[in-house]
Amino acid sequence: MLERRSALESSDPPTGGREARPLVIGEVRGFTLLQAAAFVGTVAALERAVRSALGVELPKRMDAPRHANGVCVFKTGPEAFLLVGPDDARPASTAQAGLESSSNPVPLFAEDTRLCKVGPEQVRPAGAQGSWMDALREAVPSAMGSLTPLSHGRTRLFLEGTPAREVLSTGIAMDLHPEVFRRDGCALTGLEETPVLLHRTGSQRYELYVLRTYAGWIWEWLTDAAQPFGYEVVEKTHVSLLAEADGRT
């Protein structure tokens, strides 16, 4: 099997700025991202199909995702949605093998999801067997809508710590006050002239989905913007660390 490599595989620097490093930044790896879109008039059908296949509702609002069973759904347009879930490019046997070695299931998203770390870059919903992408493909015929895999086309960055909000406010023209951009809030917005999806996944934790080919550009911006506060880069595989952070909030 060929090796998957991140858009940031050669990015530096690991740390920067002051001695104290109140900010942790890094890349989240090991997820699957899929765009699902209905045609005019087929949104209700798509909603039923997604609910029956994955047990998750499609969000009605663009500023907050819905999630269940390890899948998080963002609304990105009147009939368009982004689904983020565990990596399911690998067959179940690999995951099973990994699962046995992992005794430490940890939540990746909010309250209701339990994910297991099954390898350096993989997570699966605890107990889940089949591929959720396959389930969705079966449930959504081409007349109902389109499904477009985008797992490789987006790089998922996170930043966490007291200054996270302030760092983002140096580039994103959005009100990030915790009472306005609440926990688990999301927004399609712009950062350094590129489109990004911003998701607040903890009280002081944010994730950014950026276009892969601009990931280096955004990474350079992020490490530069974080420099005045001091930051530390965690290795890309630290799903558990993210989860601990979530557990705190």
Add this chain to the structure above:
Amino acid sequence: MSAGSHRVRAGGRIDRTEPRAFSLDGRRLAGYRGDTLASALLAAGVSVVGRSFKYHRPRGFVTAGVDEPNGLFTLGEGGRAEPNAQGTVVQLTDGLRAASQNAWPSVRFDLGAVNSWIAPVLQAGFYYKTFMGPTRRAWMFYERLIRRAAGLGAARPDPDPDRYDTRYLFTDVLVIGAGPAGLSAALAAGRSGARVLLIEQDGLLGGTLLSDPVTGQTEPWRARLEAELQSLPEVRILRHTTALGAYDGNTVILLTRRDHCAPDPGKGEALQILTSVRARAVIHSTGATERPLVFPDNDRPGVMMASAVRTYLNRYAVACGRHAVVLTNNDSAYTAAFDLAPQIDRVTVVDVRRAIHPALTAKAASLGVEVHAATAVTGVLGRTRVRGVTLTPIDGARSRPAACDLLCVSGGWSPVVHLSSHGGIRPRYQADSAAFVPGSYAPGHFGAGALTGRFSLGEAVQTGWRSGLQAEAECGFERASAGPPAVPEGAAPWDTANHRIEPVWALGGARAGKAFVDFQNDVTIRDLTIAHQEGYESVEHLKRFTTLGMGTDQGKTSNINALAIMAGLRGIELPEAGSTTFRPPFVPARLGALAGRHVGRHFRPVRRSPLHAWHLGHGAQMIEAGPWLRPWYYRWAGETVERAYLEEMRRVRAAVGLSDVSTLGKIDVQGPDAAEFLDRLYVNGFARLPVGKARYGVMLNDAGTILDDGTTTRLAETRYFMTTTTAGAGEVMSWLEFLVQTAWPELRVHVSSVTDEWAGIAVAGPQARAVLERALPGCDVSNEALPHMGCLEIEWDRMPVRLIRLSFSGELAYELYVPADYGTAFWEHLLSSGEPFGIRPYGLEALASLRIEKGHVAGAEVDPRLTLNDLGLGRMARPEKPFIGRELAARPLLDSPERPSLVGLECLESGQRLRGGAILFAASDELKGHGRGYVTSVTWSPTLGKFIALGFYAGGLRHAGEEIVCAFPLYGERVRARITSPVFLDPKGERLHA
């Protein structure tokens, strides 16, 4: 080092335990923490700090704030040098190096002062009339000399090493200015729980209260409010922060200076921060500035604003003189006189008014301050320092001199209406305070304090509180229960009377000596008179003719006096004269602050292919291609591009090469109506394209000319994979989205950019199939299974691969697409599989040259001015089906056979070359004008052993075989060439069908 001969022994807001060493023009001086550069210089007895703009007259500080016209310095050195910094706002830091400006060899002895002797000819309009008049050349000659003689600090060419940050903030209530009104407003809004952003250009909160004695009655009040504001969690205070401009949508741009923190750019610390604030309500509590009076020689060092003298005394413990004359037309200057009286030898008040409030005269008497009513100052003695003044009674009695070393002036107060006027709201003249106040406020904006033309402390607190409540109501908050904070006791008796101003705009009439209106730009009453005589009536014209108000201070001290004087000359009332337009920025801003972090490698977005890191690690020389960085050539093939691309081309033609084509635009087209959608989009048909086949397509814009080209592959009945040119990807994607959403919403089709999702790799050359057979064992890539323009979608090693056989180079070639994360590993896999066949990577230069040999159109030829026929692609169109651009493409002129159309060119002269952009002429033509065509793409063809080119020539291939001339006038070149078919290589396509 002493911290100043003029320093008062006690008092002030300076910290005498923390000295600060600094230098002016190399002279070592000292001040204290809490000083400004100006206060430290005044404390040291430095009276001349600069030379004036035009006449090079010695100048001293006039004010103690952002309105300072004279005290400008260049701070720092090299790339850090900041010209035109106002000494009155620069916080004194240890090691600060200041240099005076516009004087040579020094401010005390300046050769430029000769301008003063020839001053009569240097009046308004002089430069234009003298140097622009006779010939344009005269100006070209004199301009350099004039620019050197007249001017402010110079910009430096060195890169600025400092860091400038930008940020976005949001708040419920923005309060601009933390004087008594602003503090009161912020507290009213803050107590309700609203998010309040209070900004103050000073390092301390309090505004004019900071000029009161520290031991006075207002200080506890000030400190109490500051403490409460700091205790409110949703109140944020930004000090050293100035509002540069107010814009639509309640957006205000702020500039925060951090010089006093000595920021280290190496640690990411910013020198300045530019903030864009969006507020739900904005409170303007910007206060007022004192204005000068206009009289002969009113610019001598030692003539200062009365309020400034008081600020220097009470805040910085500096006595600006020992014997002060206070010239005023209103009550406010008496405060300065009374504060000075106990501290210096003698204070005399000269008041142009006849009637003076008895409380003032009584207090003056008790402090030993002499008061001359109905008297004016009509002249100043001394050149580099005031030595005395000429006093003239208003009723015309005889003048007499009076000795003094300080003249404090108050001509009344001008509300700072700049920000409230930025939205286009003209200020309104308020006669009782003889001042312009905001004409109105934008929705959600409120005014408070001295800005409203009401100058007492009580009114400031009241209007501040009221505007705070209005602002919080605007944001939907409950009103705070308690009332406004009580006004401090012992407010002055003249407090409520609006200073009882008696407007006087010019004193001393036509006496000798220059009476300055604008200090910074050296504009005098005489200049205004000339402007009037020349017929300039509009204030905007007056400004541009005299340059009044066009300095770095933007006329903060001069505008209203000038308006009043002009109104007097025209015999109209001041409000009729109107006012000039207020525009951002309120104070000068560094370009660095506006650029923020968008400098160097952060200048503009950079897009990188999934294979980027590999290229860098394997000898690729990268080149910018739009936002992308692409491999230009690889060092395996040569150290220079000229050698390398030829070697790379040879490898492709003779064996096999691979190149990164991930930058091509990739669009996923899905839905039951995808085929219909593409049929409407492309000139050629896609509906009947079988699944598993690719087709080259061209799309027109709705004007009927070329938009883009590319290959689209049918992956399934309802799904296509479109590629576009690298350069056209963004435009095509937007165009498709536009069509789907607005033109054809009934079509069930989705378009999604998948450029980022897939890595693209081209494998080209006679051995390409052999490489794939080895790289993808078990996958049948034979000519039968995968013919030219065929496509296979396979899963290889659990990874999806899209394998499309198409050729840009003219060789047997494939494009392989894999999910981007696998790109590098798959590229390496292809390289190792192809090793026995000599596979090597090739870059953009070789890619572009290979396609020229094959005659494929690309970037330079895909030109929106051209038609399908111009590109020789007219036969592709299927006019029986409707497609975008079909009707307008049929315009007769677009169909003319004499339009320039695509041809090939081969160079006929050895030792000569063809050039892109060359103009084409027939052999018999005179080489003049636009010629018959032009060259778009050129390469040396290693296959043919000569320079070949693509270009457009009138009449096109009807002239095939003719010998023509390619002219490049810029280099004086003319080269003979022959018109040929644009397909130089393998016209029958045997190679690519192999």
